[in-house]
Amino acid sequence: MIPVTYYLILSAVLFLIGTTGVLIRRNAIIVLMGIELMLNGANLSFVAFAREFGMADGHIYVFLVITVAAAEVAIGLALVILLFRNRGTVNIDEVRSLRW
């Protein structure tokens, strides 16, 4: 039986890959995807602990995280579309007007 630490290590790795994705990519959509990846990492650790403690609460949290992710993506993509429609680009480097 696989010890829970493996799962946790894996979820940490996924989470970090997602973070680097967010930090280094210029394309807004890819950044959003990075965030989705981070969320998935988190979900994995939820389920792993649910398994560990024999409580199904972890699943509920995953379920809720998914709904939040869905909402977040909906709004995120709407913004990206707006961004594209107004500025013609999706690269967040070129969108700096909201600064000092």
Added chain:
Amino acid sequence: MTDLPLLSLIIWLPVLGAILLLFVKGDVAARWVGFGVTALVFILFAVCFGAFKSHIGDPQFVERIPWIETLGVSYYVGADGISILLAGITALMWPLALLGTWTIVTVRVRAYQVFMLLMQTTLMGVFFSLDLFQFFLFWEGMLIPMYFLIGIWGYERSSMAALKFFLFAIFGSLLMLAAVITLAFLYHQAHGVLTFEMAALYQLAIPPEVQFWLALAFIAAFAVKVPMVPFHTWLPDAIVLAVVLVKMAAYGFIRLTLPMFPDALAELAPLMCGAAAAGIVYGALIALAQSDIRRMIAYSTISHAGFVVLGVFALNQHGIQGAVVHIVSLALSTGGLFLAAMMLVQRRNTWDMEAYGGLWHTIPVFSAFLLIFSLASVGLPGLSNFVGEFLILVGVFQQHAAIAVVAATGVILAAVYMLRMYRKVIFGPLTRDENRGIKDLSFRETAVLACMTLFIIGIGVYPNPVLRTMEASVQKLLVQTHRLAETAPAGTSGTSTEAASRPVGLDATRGISQDNR
């Protein structure tokens, strides 16, 4: 009749009035509702004052409803000698102020009435609350209506003044909040149960050095409101409600600092008296150099507020009773002075003294009232301020003679700047022709000022009812203040438990020479 929850009614009636005002259309109706409610509050108060038994020191008409059990906070309301007097003067002044500013406030009348009523509620709340948490809530609550009143109905630069006032007040209240919490925490540590009840907190034995910091925090919070000299610059712009704040701050001193921190007071009292005396002279000197009536009255309030603080920190029967009487007469005389000035300015809308002159024959009734108010604030015997001032001087003279002398010079300076204003505004030849057209006070205005004058002369000639109502509670307060001081090194000289004024008479020389030299 007295089973009726009188105090709660007095506190919450104005709020009901404010709510009622929301449904009222038209300025005049709003003014009538505002005046009606405050007048009703005054009647209620009169009933309360009638039923008040002055020989008992402890709070009467007590009402207590548990509010937040977990914090040990309860809606705990009661009136003792001092608070009933201060609340009384508020109850009296509010309808007069509303009536006085009937035609002066013309912009957004309804909002003005609402804010004035809200402020009365919070003020009454402060005076009657016996629970520290509730006291703090009312104390903070008072800021909001004041901010708007100063901001909207103040005069030019009023929004800046309102902001400045707010920042000062917030600074003070933060310190107070910290102190309140530490007090509750200490009480919890000492007795296990968490409570904000003042009576309980009075009994708390706090180690001297902690007491020092707590006292400092409270004093700073109230000093901002008094205003004591370094924190006073917000007052000249926000003069509209200066007098109200002096009452609050002084009450804060009496109710919170004096009974709770006896040891700290042993060191702090002389310091505060010195600062207050300096404030008196400083405020008077600056008032001397003002050419704007409003700022002159503001600085004279600062000077008089110094007297009140002096009286409170004399820590004896005469000082405190003098301070309370002085607050009452200050509200009347300075309040009246400012109301009269507003009436004058409403006709000529300039605050500069030089623009007036020679008004004696054009508006004799107004000049007479202005004279009475000026003389009252100068402290002419036979008028109310003198009683307070003299008692304060008697009280302070016993503790710190030098400081009393400095404070007494304030009496001369007061005469100089007040009569200088009077000479510039009323006496002298009628040079400017726009002054000729000023019409004299209307019946309403005369009625308001006459009512104030009646009280000023009344308290001046026969102050005993006022003095007797608070005698018992001041006595109790002093016993409270000096309970720990006895064990402390012979800081204050009041050895016996009766009134702390030195046992005067034959053994006076022993008592005097011992600590005055």
Added chain:
Amino acid sequence: MELYFFLFFAFVAVASSVAMILQRNPIYCVLLLIMVMISIAGLYLMLDAQFVAIIQIVVYAGAIMVLFLFVIMLLNLSREEGGMFRIQKPTAVILAVLLFLPVAAMVMSYPGGGTAPPVEGSQAGFGEVEQIGTLLFTKYLLPVEIAAVLLLIAIVGAVVLTRKGTVATGE
């Protein structure tokens, strides 16, 4: 035996996610992300979380990723030319590694690891729809309601944001 499955899924997940963040063509990124999600669903199954696995595939991979795909198609994004990466690439990687170390250390020090309880021994139907359902509507009723409202707001928001002629779009 299970170890192989775990390793397989883990490898697939990590490889495709790394590929995803390095991929120039957004469409391939989405596909790679779907691959990650499916592999994670597999892991869920290994952890007796059948309901969640299904949800993962149906909702997450199915719906959300399709939405991504749809948007990419809508915006007609082609391959990204030129500097795909922000200049802060090295800092990001270092940060990731730095972040990983304490977490890994903490996880390794976790005592309970290694003795996974017997799968059958636990209650029957663990992670089944029926158990999740009861939990959802008893203990977590409030969060569910809130989640529902959240979704509603998201939908309305998305519609309002992207409608032409509103203040947001600036026409």
Added chain:
Amino acid sequence: MTESFSYVWLIPFLPLLGAFINVFCNRNPRVSGMIACAAVATSFLLVLAVFFQLIGLPAGERSVDVVVYSWITTGTFAVDVAFLIDPLSTVMMLVVTGVGLLIHVYSIGYMGKDTCCVRYFSYLNLFMFAMLILVMGNNFLLMFVGWEGVGLCSYLLIGFWCERQSAANAGMKAFVVNRVGDFAFILGLLLIFLYAGSLTYADVFAVDPNVLAPVITAITLLLFIGAMGKSAQVPLHVWLPDAMEGPTPVSALIHAATMVTAGVYMVARCHALFAQSATAMTAVAVVGAFTAIFAAYIAMTQYDIKRVLAYSTVSQLGYMFLACGVGYFTAGIFHLVTHAFFKALLFMGAGSVIHALEHALEKGKDPQDLRNMGGLSSLMPVTYKSMLLATLAIAGIAPFAGFFSKDLILLGAFVNAPVLWVVALATAVMTAFYMFRLLFMTFGGKTRMNPPETEKVHESSRVITIPLVLLAILSTVGGFIGIPHVFAKGMDRFGGFLAPVFSGLPEAPVPSSSVELALMVLTLLLAAAGIWGAYTVYIRGNTVFDRLVPRALYTLSLRKFYVDEVYDALIVGPIRKIAWGFSRIVDALIIDGGLTLAALTVRSVGNVIRYSQTGVVQHYALIMVIGALVVIVYVTGYLGP
């Protein structure tokens, strides 16, 4: 025994009632005069009743306390509104109400045509009320109430013609200088209360001396400074000459007969305290003597008729304080009474002269300037004759009142302080000189008015002249109530009457009668010399003195020793500068500045932080990750395996 005097509270109450009626219920100027006089007349009658009732009592018990109600009671501080009826207060009441009544009658004539004389009469009545409270109070606090009330009324009455800026300034000056005196008075009261535990005269004087010993000098000096403020002694005398801006009856009542004597009354009342401190007594005597000669010297060169009389009042008050200083309190009070008679008469005479000249002189000529007068004796006979009697009285010529009272003071000074006696003698000469100078310049010699003006001058109406005549009689007869026993044993009824009040004092040494007679002759001769001097200079126009008196001395006197200018330079100016400095610099710059500085620092810090917002989303994400890293490291406590 006290119930028989229970009506006493009516005496001060009636003038108050008169004032109240005049202010609120009456607009008609003629009626207001009547009301005022009626009020004062009834209280005068009541005082007479009290006087005769008091004489009925045996000498020992002539001190009655009548308590009206308890005013302030807090713990050990108990003061009540109560009146003390004893010979001293009765004498003062007689003077105040008697002279006051005559002045009220006089004012009807003098102020009759003035538009707002309703206000004038209400102030006059208010003044009577305050003065009576001061005189009748049985404790220091009530005396202080009267003290300030009288100060207030003098402020109002001096500034009565408030259109004139000079009158307004004079009023304020009077009030402020009085306030300086009151400041010292309050401190004295505080000390008394601190050491004696009460403020009522009986208790304070009953406290045995060694309790008060450490502070007795402080108390008495403070009280004396208060008296100096009110009775215009040297350092605080500046307000009295300016107070002449007020209407003349005001000057007659307040600045001659009643208010200014309040200081002397207070010193006499506290004789028990003053007697305990030798330094205080000498201080009183020295200040009194110096003021007498200082004011007399200035009075010799003044040209405004009322200013001459004002300085003469200051000088005579100096005499009274000298008397008190050397222990002859009875003489001081006696001189106070006689001075009230002839000084009030002089002021009212001057008033009727000014009244007459106001209509006669052309525009621009000041009716009060002596140089515009001359030769009025034939035109205003009654005024001339009564002023002649008064001038003789003040100069101290034999049968008149002034002679007896001044002689007693000179006797006292000779016995106790010979140096001051010499000063007093010199002042007596000067007094005779400047009084007769005034008389000759107004009434004697050839007129300096051109013909058309002299026709218009005519004697004042009867309402004005009757009080003049009455007071003239009093000035002549007044002296006989206190004839020194040198002439007739036991005839010194005035001294006898006051004896019980001053019983506590050590018996004053009485020189042999021959020495006393010699002194009297000496003073008479000196007075005659003064008169002759005035006669030669102002009637015969002989300029012998012009060559004798050096120019500098003359201008010094004319310019009033530049006292006003010195005060302005030393006190008023610097206070105004300090006040201006405080308000502009300290308040505006330092405190307000401090606040705005704090505000500025907050804004500048804000500016710096502002640049951290780059606008690039990744930067924010980076910061978030770093934050996460920090938290994790903090929580887990280590940075790696």
